[in-house]
Amino acid sequence: MPANIDTILFKDIDEPGLNTREVYERRGGYEMLRKALKMEPSAVLDEMLASGVRGRGGAGFAMGRKMSFIPKGTMDKYLVCNADESEPGTFKDRELMQKNPHLLIEGIIIGAYCIGASKSFIFIRGEYDYVADILDAAVAEARAAGYLGENILGSDHTIDLVVHRGAGAYICGEETALLDSLEGKRGNPRLKPPFPAVQGLYQGPTLINNVETLMNVPVILNMGGAEYAKIGTETSTGTKMISISGQIKYPGNYEIELGMKTRDILFDLGGGPLEGRTFKAWFPGGSSSPVMPLTEEVLEMPYDFDSIAKAGSMLGSGAIIVFDDSTSIVDVCYKTAHFYRHESCGKCSPCREGCNWTEKMLVRIKNGDATPMDLDIIESVCNQIMGNCLCVLGDAMAMPVSSMIKHFRPEFEAYIEAKREEAGFGVAIPQTNRGAHAGPGPLLQPAQAA
Amino acid sequence: MAIDPSKIKRYSHGSRVPGWDEAADLSKDPSVVPDPATTYVPDHVREAIETLMAKYPDVRSAAIPAMFIVQREHGWLSPTAMEQAACVLRLTPAYMVSVASFYDMFELTPKGKHDVYVCTNISCSLLGADGVYARMKDEMEGDPDFNVRAFECLGACDIAPMASVDGVYVGPLTEDDCAQIKADIKEGREVLPDKQLAKRKAASKHWNR
Numbered sequence: 168m169p170a171n172i173d174t175i176l177f178k179d180i181d182e183p184g185l186n187t188r189e190v191y192e193r194r195g196g197y198e199m200l201r202k203a204l205k206m207e208p209s210a211v212l213d214e215m216l217a218s219g220v221r222g223r224g225g226a227g228f229a230m231g232r233k234m235s236f237i238p239k240g241t242m243d244k245y246l247v248c249n250a251d252e253s254e255p256g257t258f259k260d261r262e263l264m265q266k267n268p269h270l271l272i273e274g275i276i277i278g279a280y281c282i283g284a285s286k287s288f289i290f291i292r293g294e295y296d297y298v299a300d301i302l303d304a305a306v307a308e309a310r311a312a313g314y315l316g317e318n319i320l321g322s323d324h325t326i327d328l329v330v331h332r333g334a335g336a337y338i339c340g341e342e343t344a345l346l347d348s349l350e351g352k353r354g355n356p357r358l359k360p361p362f363p364a365v366q367g368l369y370q371g372p373t374l375i376n377n378v379e380t381l382m383n384v385p386v387i388l389n390m391g392g393a394e395y396a397k398i399g400t401e402t403s404t405g406t407k408m409i410s411i412s413g414q415i416k417y418p419g420n421y422e423i424e425l426g427m428k429t430r431d432i433l434f435d436l437g438g439g440p441l442e443g444r445t446f447k448a449w450f451p452g453g454s455s456s457p458v459m460p461l462t463e464e465v466l467e468m469p470y471d472f473d474s475i476a477k478a479g480s481m482l483g484s485g486a487i488i489v490f491d492d493s494t495s496i497v498d499v500c501y502k503t504a505h506f507y508r509h510e511s512c513g514k515c516s517p518c519r520e521g522c523n524w525t526e527k528m529l530v531r532i533k534n535g536d537a538t539p540m541d542l543d544i545i546e547s548v549c550n551q552i553m554g555n556c557l558c559v560l561g562d563a564m565a566m567p568v569s570s571m572i573k574h575f576r577p578e579f580e581a582y583i584e585a586k587r588e589e590a591g592f593g594v595a596i597p598q599t600n601r602g603a604h605a606g607p608g609p610l611l612q613p614a615q616a617a
Numbered sequence: 618m619a620i621d622p623s624k625i626k627r628y629s630h631g632s633r634v635p636g637w638d639e640a641a642d643l644s645k646d647p648s649v650v651p652d653p654a655t656t657y658v659p660d661h662v663r664e665a666i667e668t669l670m671a672k673y674p675d676v677r678s679a680a681i682p683a684m685f686i687v688q689r690e691h692g693w694l695s696p697t698a699m700e701q702a703a704c705v706l707r708l709t710p711a712y713m714v715s716v717a718s719f720y721d722m723f724e725l726t727p728k729g730k731h732d733v734y735v736c737t738n739i740s741c742s743l744l745g746a747d748g749v750y751a752r753m754k755d756e757m758e759g760d761p762d763f764n765v766r767a768f769e770c771l772g773a774c775d776i777a778p779m780a781s782v783d784g785v786y787v788g789p790l791t792e793d794d795c796a797q798i799k800a801d802i803k804e805g806r807e808v809l810p811d812k813q814l815a816k817r818k819a820a821s822k823h824w825n826r
Contacts, residue, residue: 172821173821177819177821180819181818181822243674254770255738255769255774256740257772257774258772258775260772261773266819286674293685293720293722294781294784295772296784297784297785297786331678331681331682332681332685333681334681334684334685334722334723335720335721335722337769337770348681349678350675350677350678351675351677351678351679351680352677352716353719354719354720410774410775412774412775412777413739413743413744413777414743414744417820417824418740418774418775419775419821419823419824420775420820421820421821436821438824450739454739488740488743488774490743494743499739499743502737502742506738506770510769512719
């Protein structure tokens with residue numbers, strides 16, 4: 168196992184009682200808050216800008232820049248921590264919040280001080296009930312110690328923090344849908360612009376950041392932004408929590424330095440494939456990132472925001488899902504499409520209808536009722552979803568599905584033919600036409616074929 | 618709880634009346650906020666919801682947490698439950714239902730007391746979650762105490778295949794664990810203590826390498 172893992176956020180994460188204020192303070196907790204309160208908010212912001220830390224939630228937008236978009240002034244501003252971690256394959260925030268809730272609270276207070284927000288929220292998904300209880304207890308402890316509430320630590324700043332439980336909707340992880348949900352509505356995304364930084368929660372400027380990003384705030388302040396930027400690669404600074412899952416020996420959360428080689432992640436950390444199998448492909452950043460076959464070239468690729476983007480996928484939330492040769496790509500594709508069909512909020516037609524059609528076509532493929540031409544239709548549906556909706560949920564279905572078809576087309580075609588045989592339909596496309604996609608010949612009824 | 622499809626009431630155009638078939642009075646104006654003088658709300662429910670309302674700048678924000686409170690109180694979001702929440706929040710029941718129907722964790726039909734959510738998303742299904750779910754359903758089908766549902770990713774792929782039993786995450790499950798889970802719940806024991814996620818160490822420690 169490589170030496171440089173679990174160095175910052177995950178360092179001593181299993182220390183008994185780390186979730187209590189006493190132990191957290193003994194380990195130097197809330198010192199950075201005291202330091203921040205002695206600094207000007209703009210000086211705190213400068214440290215964040217210097218660190219170059221990018222959002223850990225999925226989009227990878229520079230956190231310091233996002234903070235700098237919040238207007239100055241005395242209006243009601245809000246800070247919302249996005250803990251609605253619902254992306255399949257992602258489970259880093261759950262472990263971080265469960266084991267070290269005070270680090271998150273400290274990060275939120277410093278962030279709120281930096282942008283001048285007096286009210287902050289943690290929007291946690293409803294399924295994480297036991298984690299929310301831990302957060303509630305930690306917030307109560309912080310309030311009792313004077314870190315939260317009016318005039319924190321004797322300064323003239325007032326910061327309040329509310330832990331808000333969601334009720335089970337993937338879309339609420341999208342920032343504007345999250346705001347709608349927090350306002351007590353159905354979680355529908357909003358039109359952007361105006362961006363939340365200008366007009367967000369209750370129409371006020373709002374900063375929304377992921378749990379892991381906010382937890383990095385005290386760390387950056389401690390190290391100094393310039394020092395933090397030395398970790399990782401030039402454009403992907405810092406450490407990243409990665410969640411490895413799927414058909415791999417040692418699944419779990421690991422903290423790595425960005426830029427680590429994919430091979431080291433999958434074989435040294437993950438322990439390689441299960442007994443007697445070989446890796447087939449992976450989702451590099453959650454189920455919404457395009458799938459990549461695990462070729463030698465991919466295994467040599469450094470794991471950071473830019474290298475993966477260059478290779479045609481995305482780092483997203485750092486959730487690695489691996490599957491091996493025992494798994495049919497069609498099943499993975501169907502599960503993905505089914506999930507997004509279920510979670511589409513229904514506001515924009517391309518996503519609402521497109522996800523539905525895609526799932527139906529995949530069911531048809533599984534039932535042996537499809538022809539290879541359906542793959543082209545799926546691709547064209549996916550193309551028409553991408554970029555045509557208010558949020559990226561539709562794209563999140565279209566990207567993995569079309570990438571799977573792109574990389575594994577022969578497997579899809581073989582699957583379709585095999586299932587047609589099984590169901591008693593004839594060969595879909597005569598061998599001479601294969602690849603030309605001239606369309607299926609007259610369909611045989613099962614009775615006739617038999 | 619399984620519901621007999623033939624007993625589900627439908628409007629003339631074919632849409633079902635969600636959970637409101639029996640008790641809802643459809644002749645009532647949906648835009649009326651329940652009258653506090655005539656609506657009975659238990660004191661502890663009222664108090665809990667009012668505490669929530671004080672936390673947010675806008676009372677609507679308290680709608681979702683308030684529905685959790687009444688759902689716990691009544692077992693599901695029955696028309697009475699909704700009316701109580703709406704009465705305290707000064708919102709209409711129609712608004713409450715419009716919000717509740719969006720979210721997976723709100724039940725607009727009567728359900729069993731114990732929630733067993735089996736994750737059947739990608740990571741879990743790669744390791745056999747569909748089999749676990751089928752077995753779990755076989756095990757608990759027809760027992761009115763249980764509410765077994767296939768759920769989308771619950772955010773615990775490190776213990777795939779997993780389930781959330783009344784909010785307690787357990788995994789990795791085998792099909793044989795399903796009977797044990799049922800027995801544990803029935804007898805009020807801790808569910809699969811060895812397989813609880815909350816007790817698991819960070820991955821690099823857990824695998825002991």
